[in-house]
Amino acid sequence: MQKGVATVAQLSGFDEIIDARTPAEFAEDHIPGAVNLPVLDNEQRIVVGTMYKQQSAFEARRLGGALVAENIAHHLQTYLKDKPKSWRPLIYCWRGGQRSGSFATWLRMVGWDAHQLQGGYKSFRHQVIDNIARIAPALQWQVVCGPTGSAKTRVLEALAQAGAQTLDLEDLAAHKGSVLGALPDRPQPTQKGFETMLCARLQVFDPARPVYVEAESRKIGLVFVPEPLILSMRRSPCIAIDATRDARLDFLVRDYGYLGDDVTLLQANIARLADLQSRETIARWHELAAQRELATLFGELIDLHYDPLYRRSQNGNYAGFAAAPRLSCDDLSDAGIHDLARRILAA
Numbered sequence: 001m002q003k004g005v006a007t008v009a010q011l012s013g014f015d016e017i018i019d020a021r022t023p024a025e026f027a028e029d030h031i032p033g034a035v036n037l038p039v040l041d042n043e044q045r046i047v048v049g050t051m052y053k054q055q056s057a058f059e060a061r062r063l064g065g066a067l068v069a070e071n072i073a074h075h076l077q078t079y080l081k082d083k084p085k086s087w088r089p090l091i092y093c094w095r096g097g098q099r100s101g102s103f104a105t106w107l108r109m110v111g112w113d114a115h116q117l118q119g120g121y122k123s124f125r126h127q128v129i130d131n132i133a134r135i136a137p138a139l140q141w142q143v144v145c146g147p148t149g150s151a152k153t154r155v156l157e158a159l160a161q162a163g164a165q166t167l168d169l170e171d172l173a174a175h176k177g178s179v180l181g182a183l184p185d186r187p188q189p190t191q192k193g194f195e196t197m198l199c200a201r202l203q204v205f206d207p208a209r210p211v212y213v214e215a216e217s218r219k220i221g222l223v224f225v226p227e228p229l230i231l232s233m234r235r236s237p238c239i240a241i242d243a244t245r246d247a248r249l250d251f252l253v254r255d256y257g258y259l260g261d262d263v264t265l266l267q268a269n270i271a272r273l274a275d276l277q278s279r280e281t282i283a284r285w286h287e288l289a290a291q292r293e294l295a296t297l298f299g300e301l302i303d304l305h306y307d308p309l310y311r312r313s314q315n316g317n318y319a320g321f322a323a324a325p326r327l328s329c330d331d332l333s334d335a336g337i338h339d340l341a342r343r344i345l346a347a
């Protein structure tokens with residue numbers, strides 16, 4: 001191994017991880033815990049790249065070198081100014097090339113034991129993909145099924161509180177999975193960011209114990225569940241929550257009550273069902289949204305959209321669904337949800 005270079009396997013051996021890429025690259029995905037200290041900002045990278053293609057590599061490097069030096073000097077005078085001599089950072093860029101190499105060289109000249117990540121972010125990204133493919137099939141999945149409004153996510157939370165291992169994909173995806181599932185206060189991560197968080201979660205599970213997960217489709221909002229995981233889930237045993245329609249409707253009104261605060265967004269989401277429902281139905285749902293008649297609206301969504309979709313998808317997608325133990329329930333209050341979690345653990 002070249003001196004001053006580290007591998008992805010050595011990430012935990014450093015005091016701090018520095019991402020030298022642009023803020024845009026960092027926002028798309030980054031190594032967990034890394035701090036973004038770009039050697040070129042978003043606009044500067046575009047300018048240098050354009051110059052490289054349209055003028056010459058020499059002119060691009062001359063401009064890029066000046067900008068990199070200026071930005072590193074700024075980081076030394078601000079974020080890095082109080083770091084002790086014993087501080088040991090790891091720096092990475094896209095491929096482990098000039099951006100992280102320049103930054104690491106400057107920090108070593110100062111006197112810090114700075115290292116550059118071999119292969120850069122790309123090597124980390126390959127490890128994320130490989131780890132998901134390796135870990136997901138090796139875990140003992142227990143898939144919690146139930147139609148929309150069965151409080152499956154809340155049941156997962158209750159299972160976690162009881163000490164069970166759980167994977168909340170909707171929390172990682174910042175989306176509840178349904179057509180109305182976008183969260184008002186959390187944007188969804190990018191696909192790469194979702195997979196990085198998922199990988200970190202998978203790595204902490206004990207393979208000797210079951211992991212409870214909610215039945216999902218391949219797509220949660222705008223992100224996709226990686227193939228190795230969704231296939232493993234679909235081959236695994238299931239537990240079905242068989243809640244009454246009234247209990248589910250009461251829960252939906254409580255859990256999705258915030259949708260009444262933004263009628264325009266609610267109507268836009270309803271419009272996405274135009275290919276599946278008649279124009280008369282969509283118009284009626286728009287009017288119910290405008291009047292904030294959520295109980296009536298959600299009741300019709302249960303009967304005309306969610307339940308028919310559930311009957312088609314679960315039987316076809318999850319091999320263990322037909323033989324799943326069914327837990328009847330007429331109470332999805334907090335107490336009822338904790339009772340469901342207790343019964344699941346006892347099943």
